[in-house]
Amino acid sequence: MMLQIPELLDPDQLKAVRQIIDVAEWIDGNATSGVQAAMAKNNRQLPEGSDAARRAGDIIQTALGRNPAFMSAALPLKVFPPLFNRYGTGQYFKTHVDNAVRHLRGTDFRIRSDLSATVFLNDPAEYDGGELSIEDTYGIHRVKLPAGSMVLYPASSLHHVSAITRGERLGSFFWIQSMVREDANRSLLFQLDASIQELALDKGQDHPAIVRLTGIYHNLIRQYADL
Numbered sequence: 001m002m003l004q005i006p007e008l009l010d011p012d013q014l015k016a017v018r019q020i021i022d023v024a025e026w027i028d029g030n031a032t033s034g035v036q037a038a039m040a041k042n043n044r045q046l047p048e049g050s051d052a053a054r055r056a057g058d059i060i061q062t063a064l065g066r067n068p069a070f071m072s073a074a075l076p077l078k079v080f081p082p083l084f085n086r087y088g089t090g091q092y093f094k095t096h097v098d099n100a101v102r103h104l105r106g107t108d109f110r111i112r113s114d115l116s117a118t119v120f121l122n123d124p125a126e127y128d129g130g131e132l133s134i135e136d137t138y139g140i141h142r143v144k145l146p147a148g149s150m151v152l153y154p155a156s157s158l159h160h161v162s163a164i165t166r167g168e169r170l171g172s173f174f175w176i177q178s179m180v181r182e183d184a185n186r187s188l189l190f191q192l193d194a195s196i197q198e199l200a201l202d203k204g205q206d207h208p209a210i211v212r213l214t215g216i217y218h219n220l221i222r223q224y225a226d227l
């Protein structure tokens with residue numbers, strides 16, 4: 001399941017992130033790549049674990065924790081500290097699949113990447129090209145979102161970032177290990193939760209059928225969740 005989350009960051013949060021990263025020192029993006037990705041990637045990145053990445057990443061993590069759509073769709077167990085990249089004119093990231101397991105350098109923190117996320121951090125009018133293209137069984141989806149918005153997609157998907165032909169593209173990217181490993185199960189739970197919320201608006205949380213459906217939702221999580 002692919003999901004766009006509009007305005008993950010509000011204007012103040014976006015501004016705070018930009019103030020941190022705009023003055024930070026950037027390095028060659030291949031610092032985090034596997035061997036195959038290193039050949040495919042051409043961009044710049046904030047050093048992993050740098051003070052700027054940590055501060056800006058904390059703002060994003062706080063926003064994620066308060067976002068009901070993210071929580072419902074991802075059912076997150078662990079979120080990798082957000083990383084930041086920028087693509088100048090002529091830069092790109094060719095088709096690849098993200099590494100299955102990510103270690104946080106210098107720590108014993110590691111996650112299985114079930115979901116990949118990109119938060120767009122500048123206005124799409126500031127650059128041409130730079131679409132994130134994600135392949136699934138329905139075809140290729142090209143994503144280019146307003147600053148502050150996010151796309152969430154299965155980390156198992158082939159994806160690429162098209163070359164920038166004008167301007168510069170700024171983004172944050174990271175991975176999530178979900179309590180529910182299977183994308184199909186996560187997707188069903190997300191749809192069930194959304195349907196319950198919609199019905200509850202109409203009938204009230206206390207309606208007996210909604211109480212039962214909510215119970216079913218939690219009992220399915222009980223079946224599927226690995227902690």
Ligand code: NI
Pocket residue numbers: 096097098159
């Ligand atoms: Ni990737």
